[in-house]
Amino acid sequence: MSSAMPLPRWVDVLLLPVLNVTLAFIIGGIVVLIVGENPIEAVRIMLYGAFGYGYGFGFTLYYTTNFIFAGLAVAVAFHAGLFNIGGEGQAYVGGLGAILVALAVGGLHWALAMPLIMISAALFAGFWAFIPGYLQAKRGSHVVITTIMMNFIATSMMSYIISRILKPANVNSDESARIDEVTRVPFLSEWIPLLRNTPVNISFVLALLALVGVYLLIWHTKFGYALRTMGHNGTAARYAGMSNAKLIMLAMAISGALAGMVAINDTAGAHGRLILGYVAGTGFVGIAVAFMGKAHPIGVGLSALLFGVLYQGGQELAFTMPAITREMIVTIQALVILFTGAMSNMLRRPVELAFLTARTRQKEPVPTERKEA
Template sequence: MSARVPLPAWVDRILLPVLNVSLAFLIGGIVVLLVGQNPLEAVQIMLYGAFGYGDGFGYTLYYTTNFIFAGLAVSLAYHAGLFNIGAEGQGYIAGLGVILVALWLNGTHWALMMPLMLVAGALFGAFWAFIPGYLQAKRGSHVVITTILFNFIATSLMSYLISRVLKPAGVSADESARIEAVTRVPQLREFIPFFGYSPVNLTFPLAIAALFGVWFLIWRTKFGYAVRALGFNPTAAHYAGISNARLIMITMALSGGLAGLVALNEVAGVQGRLILNFMAGAGFVGIAVAFMGRAHPIGVALAALLFGALYQGGQELAFSMPAITRDMIVTIQALVILFTGAMGEMLRPPLERIFARRAPAVARPAE
């Protein structure tokens, strides 16, 4: 182990992720080739679909918004050494908070409602994450297990509430009553016609603000310092006078609150009503986004954009190349997750060997 030389920063942060994504696309290309389609044309369609025109770019940003919030939620918890797999359920429950406030004050102007719906969503999401946080801090139930299980509870609870309580009479689809247009979070297309019909809305700038907010919180505040101390070494943090239990609960709640903002985008921005399973896996993609982005806001932003582009480009691909089914799109997305998340460290040893050989004089004295 002593022979291992750390990689230069740019290799670690840029080259390695780029190589990982390239590998994923290489394998994805082989899949496309196997079904008898041209991989280069497929890439072209995906790029055009994701960035080539206003509607497509707007959809990319809409997906990106979800992935930024979910990615930040996972990242924040990760800095405290907590693996929050429950962003999916936290966001889902947050939808309840958003819709309750929205329907309660339906018809009120969005400028007043957006902060209210934001707070309600964040609080509901925070509550759903706080319980596993409490169980971890006070009862020692591992947060990975509890957050997974809380996803299932959230699904069942929300199915029940939507189909039995929130559904208005005479509607066949399982969905809540609609939020009036004036109350909904406005679409960016109302200000920027370039975005066509796409659903990207004011939640997107909010997501950008959240990136800065989380960066500031983790690296520029006492609280963030305590969070990182807890993540690096809980024993040392405790010895330094930090209340680990309290910090775990607060961090989990904040993490859930961030996941809850996905609901603001989906419920108040895009759908205008509460529908079944509106999260559609965004919470799980958040895990991949956080890992690929090294739990840093800049990384999260780029990874979220990549996945947003994959989702929207994938739609375009499935639409334009009927031979490529949606299952193959999922395969390609899964390959990216596999190579950037699960096998993200696979290329590190060979890269370390290459760079150790290339710059021994610089690296060695640092040992």
């Protein structure tokens, strides 16, 4: 009876996240004040850096693309009651799938090559997530543990493959050969000159489609219905005759495949080659993105954009205000993650009480505080 008091939907979806982000920025602002800079000016620089001109905006969209894929990966698993924190490793292995096909079909026009590269990346990354799914479904090993371990395995395995197998003899840094320019996923600047010299590519459109696709998958397919049933209540799923084992493995595979799309944006697009450690934390940011977005595609899209802004605007800020170092930008990003993810319910209680008070005041005196049993 206590916490079951439902808040209006807009409070849950909009007001609370906005309050949390605001709080993160206020504390971030205090940090900026302490190092002797003007926080208002810092926010202005950040927003200008992210949106103010074509070059910055292009980078914002590029980061957003990665975060959408990584966030959706976590969100899909989350609806099945699974906590996939292996997006990082899955995206990395997806890169292998992408580069192998992209190099194999070198010279093929991108419009024909891209579907093939996508399928390969999805299969590789999906398989990497399927393994923990299988282990949970059949052997009861918790995916939280196994996906973390799979991240480490992916890092070591990919280091070996990139530096010992894929690296051409004439290249010094640890990376694969370059993808043929015709085959490479094209930059948006080919159509939108404003975005020239930025890495944002066709994958951004793919990310938007993925948002719609995941929405349909979760709420408008029978599979999504089964997935959510299991996510909320595994016993009810068994009662309904759904196979939890199959659902777990499928959900993980789909989750991994989405993480693998990061490779389309980076390996097959922005980088044009597979670079050692290219995922660079994107998979982990995806966890924050999914949680902040309440695992809903609209929320994931918006929070991916927020993190895109933080990444791009933050670099601009570090460049313009020398007192604010890169580490401080990371601090602000961490604050956002802290307040929207780990402590997202901190403001819930006060907001609930505020609503309760407002409601009861219309009828009768406010009830005195109740002791918990």
